[in-house]
Amino acid sequence: MSADLLLAVDDVHAAYQPGVDILQGMSLSVSPGGFVLVIGPNGAGKSTLLKTVFGLLAPHQGTVTLGGQAIAGLQPHEIKRLGVSYVPQELNTFPQLTVEENLRVGGWTIRHDAARLRDRMASVYEIFPVLAKRRRDKAGSLSGGQGRMLSVAREMITEPRLMLVDEPTVGLAPNLADQVYELLQTARKATPTAILLVDQNVADALRHAEDVVMMNLGKVKAAGPVAEFPEARVHALVQECLLG
Numbered sequence: 001m002s003a004d005l006l007l008a009v010d011d012v013h014a015a016y017q018p019g020v021d022i023l024q025g026m027s028l029s030v031s032p033g034g035f036v037l038v039i040g041p042n043g044a045g046k047s048t049l050l051k052t053v054f055g056l057l058a059p060h061q062g063t064v065t066l067g068g069q070a071i072a073g074l075q076p077h078e079i080k081r082l083g084v085s086y087v088p089q090e091l092n093t094f095p096q097l098t099v100e101e102n103l104r105v106g107g108w109t110i111r112h113d114a115a116r117l118r119d120r121m122a123s124v125y126e127i128f129p130v131l132a133k134r135r136r137d138k139a140g141s142l143s144g145g146q147g148r149m150l151s152v153a154r155e156m157i158t159e160p161r162l163m164l165v166d167e168p169t170v171g172l173a174p175n176l177a178d179q180v181y182e183l184l185q186t187a188r189k190a191t192p193t194a195i196l197l198v199d200q201n202v203a204d205a206l207r208h209a210e211d212v213v214m215m216n217l218g219k220v221k222a223a224g225p226v227a228e229f230p231e232a233r234v235h236a237l238v239q240e241c242l243l244g
Contacts, residue, residue, distance in 0.1 A: 006032045012062035014052045022048040024218035034194045037209035041241045044215040046198040050164045054086045055079045081109050085155035089167040091147050095140030102139050106154030120157045145176040152183045165197045181208045216241040
């Protein structure tokens with residue numbers, strides 16, 4: 001793996017239960033500022049990949065490096081301090097806290113630098129004026145699209161080098177799904193940050209990604225620039241996965 005890569009996952013094996021690997025030699029890379037989309041059938045190990053990168057699951061074989069530094073085995077809060085943010089499939093907000101309180105929670109790792117936290121809050125409010133208007137409202141009162149916006153904005157507070165995003169459009173209406181992809185592009189340009197996205201909404205996600213990795217049975221089935229993944233090829237690859 002090249003030393004100038006932001007994230008390098010190399011031959012990673014990981015399991016929730018001993019002897020039953022979900023990741024079975026998974027390898028991929030993300031360049032600084034890149035946008036990599038991970039697709040594949042249910043059960044391929046996509047979400048497990050993100051959890052492993054973020055330290056929620058420790059690999060028992062292989063390496064994970066961030067900017068050349070080994071991070072496999074580190075705790076999530078340590079990985080977050082190194083510049084990785086994680087947006088899980090479910091809303092990662094506290095519904096009983098206000099929008100501003102949620103953003104401050106997102107800035108927990110920089111809480112001792114009051115000036116930086118204040119500047120980052122102001123920057124996020126400038127990027128997302130809807131959140132600025134609703135800063136004193138409870139997060140639970142936000143619409144679905146605004147809730148996703150807050151989830152992304154929370155992770156932008158610390159100016160991450162890499163955002164891990166898991167199924168951000170699940171359960172959303174098509175118009176809201178478009179808004180989510182726009183949010184991710186906004187985050188990517190404003191911070192700037194690289195994005196490693198897992199998504200089942202393949203047709204829409206392909207319009208935003210630069211590179212694609214298709215997973216099956218815990219490893220890479222196909223990978224390359226997004227131009228190499230027209231919808232017809234993606235459909236054929238998925239069929240191959242399902243039919244074995």
